[in-house]
Amino acid sequence: VSLCVKRLVYTNDAGEVVKGVCSNFLCDLKPGSDVKLTGPVGKEMLMPKDPNATVIMEFDKMKAKAPENFRVDYAISREETNDKGEKMYIQTRMAQYAPELWELLKKDNTFVYMCGLKGMEKGIDDIMVSLAANDGIDWFDYKKQLKKAEQWNVEVY
Known part of the structure; x- marks a missing residue:
């Protein structure tokens, strides 16, 4: 190459x-x-077929075109810090919006797209386990359902 x-x-x-x-x-x-x-690549990051779907991913240009339909949240570990002064990671940012995120994830028309280092998956799972448990749901089983429905799209490297 x-x-x-x-x-x-x-x-x-x-x-x-x-x-x-x-x-x-x-x-x-x-x-x-x-x-x-x-x-x-391209297996995980496919857009949903439903034109009314809620999509959670980084989308700056679309936010500029339709600001009422998009919110962009960043977690830039090399530039940002959390409340404790530590590097900002996606799981830290997700924890800030945990209740809202969980409510969206329970809807059939919500689609999540994330990509990053393989190690980020554990941090995301740690957040989601506690959110799901509050509703008596096993996160790992639920994540399998979301993946099967093409609603949970995580590409790691």
Whole structure:
């Protein structure tokens, strides 16, 4: 595989130098280095067939076009911190909206799309286990149902 990669390095609002994880990793490799690749992709991140579906995912452009129908919540671990001053992760952001998220997940027309590092799944499951348990539901069984209905779409690498 041959790649052309631009190294991402910038200074954030706090004056800290931020380096792109992927671009810096790739740019620091030596020619001929072994690299694990995944793909092809596209199995998980398919849009629902229902045009009235509630979709939970990152969607900046659609929010700009129809702000009343979209809310974008970020969890940028390299730039944001939580209330304890720790890195912000998706499970931390999900916990902030847990009751609302759980109510949406119980609807047949809600679809969730998330992608990121494989380790994020455990943190998400930890949040969802407690939410589901409040309603007497086993999260892992419910997640299987959501996946089968194409409502829970998580792609990790």
